[in-house]
Amino acid sequence: EPEVTQTPSHQVTQMGQEVILRCVPISNHLYFYWYRQILGQKVEFLVSFYNNEISEKSEIFDDQFSVERPDGSNFTLKIRSTKLEDSAMYFCASSEEWQGKAFFGQGTRLTVV
Amino acid sequence: AQSVTQLDSQVPVFEEAPVELRCNYSSSVSVYLFWYVQYPNQGLQLLLKYLSGSTLVKGINGFEAEFNKSQTSFHLRKPSVHISDTAEYFCAVTPVGGFKTIFGAGTRLFVKA
Numbered sequence: 583e584p585e586v587t588q589t590p591s592h593q594v595t596q597m598g599q600e601v602i603l604r605c606v607p608i609s610n611h612l613y614f615y616w617y618r619q620i621l622g623q624k625v626e627f628l629v630s631f632y633n634n635e636i637s638e639k640s641e642i643f644d645d646q647f648s649v650e651r652p653d654g655s656n657f658t659l660k661i662r663s664t665k666l667e668d669s670a671m672y673f674c675a676s677s678e679e680w681q682g683k684a685f686f687g688q689g690t691r692l693t694v695v
Numbered sequence: 696a697q698s699v700t701q702l703d704s705q706v707p708v709f710e711e712a713p714v715e716l717r718c719n720y721s722s723s724v725s726v727y728l729f730w731y732v733q734y735p736n737q738g739l740q741l742l743l744k745y746l747s748g749s750t751l752v753k754g755i756n757g758f759e760a761e762f763n764k765s766q767t768s769f770h771l772r773k774p775s776v777h778i779s780d781t782a783e784y785f786c787a788v789t790p791v792g793g794f795k796t797i798f799g800a801g802t803r804l805f806v807k808a
Binding site for chain 2: 586613615617623624625626627630632637638640673675680681683684685686687688689
């Protein structure tokens, strides 16, 4: 079965530093998403991306966050100045159709120290 | 706004016994409903979804769920569980026409031999 791949699997960063989380969605997919899961809490929607623009974002996705599809294959989530509370597992997902089956990556565990 | 309540945080069950994982939701608009499974150290995998049509939905690994609009429920069932079904299960909803998926807190299914 095709896979969404995320790199790195674990990233440790100093508070205030910028991080970029990388995702390679499935090649023919058109809809892309980022979610996060703080340890012990619910999976939370961050943002969806379609046709090279954000289609919807949550209250969590403030000006510190941005997404990009720089080269037609990667889909990145950038956090400009990380805070301790950004520590979480970040999941990327993609789907071929709107409301189609979403495939999730294995996640990147971000630890801000 | 939408919310999802998974009524049980943990469900221990013996192998080959039936199981039901409960999910209730609230929404002021129509929603699509999903169940995801997360095995240890892995990403989320879609088990099944309800978009429209028959209220009984069959998914992978022998799971099924029934959408009950009057009770705003979408309970997940399996007639006979295996050790390999041990995982965290998440109920989720997406408003019709939207992209933002709201997840429940998850139910940890623990299958004992």
